[in-house]
């Protein structure tokens with residue numbers, strides 16, 4: 472892809488991390504297969520059974536410390552594209568729905584983690600966050616409130632407002648190329664970004680294992696570690 476584009480926005484979903492070994496949500500044996508969304512990814516679920524929610528996220532947080540878990544060629548290709556585009560005087564914004572740390576580890580810099588991050592925890596009342604790599608349990612209370620609050624994963628659950636939406640829409644307004652990678656396009660407001668970008672005149676491209684049914688100007692299909700490096704080369 473010769474750099475004819477100056478303002479590129481990329482949205483990634485679970486599919487870009489699949490070949491690194493992280494389960495997606497809706498594929499066979501995906502994360503949601505073994506859990507009801509309502510039980511583990513809603514504030515009500517956390518209210519009802521915080522121990523279950525902690526268990527769900529502790530398992531996923533622990534996976535990030537596995538030395539076998541590495542950014543893959545797709546993560547690395549996006550970090551390289553950002554460097555190349557910045558050198559050419561362009562702008563690059565990576566919006567991820569993923570809560571793993573593989574884009575950061577691949578070297579991506581202008582990154583919006585709109586659904587939060589596994590390695591961060593949050594006080595629900597003060598909204599203060601802190602870096603956290605270990606298990607979280609109902610024994611962990613905040614030290615910023617009286618009475619102390621149950622600390623929770625810094626994850627955007629269903630019904631909660633994603634992080635930095637203003638920055639997302641600002642980038643989408645200026646984009647001349649929008650690429651959606653490894654996302655089923657089922658979850659809003661991220662699922663609406665393609666239409667927003669297209670409405671602002673961006674060329675829209677889907678890179679995925681298979682067609683998702685979203686409307687894009689172009690699509691290239693196959694494993695992300697193949698189609699992403701090929702497309703951004």
Ligand code: BV8
Nearest residue numbers: 484485486495496497568629630653654655658659680695
């Ligand atoms: C909000 C954190 C209000 C949890 C997640 C109707 C219209 C609009 C909104 C709604 C609506 N009905 C309900 C809503 C609200 C709801 C929503 O969209 N629900 C859906 C189910 C209909 N949205 C919300 O609640 C959001 N908040 O609306 O607040 C608001 C909004 C704006 C302003 C003011 C107020 C909050 C949503 C965030 C929920 N949290 N994650 C956690 O991670 O544990 S969402 C969760 O699903 C993941 O984070 C992920 O981001 C998301 C989507 O999943 P994908 O990443 O796409 O993964 P999936 O498995 O689905 O697909 C994988 C894809 O990869 C597939 O296409 C597959 O083919 C592909 N693939 C697989 N392997 C590969 C591959 N591709 C390439 N290579 C491979 N090797």
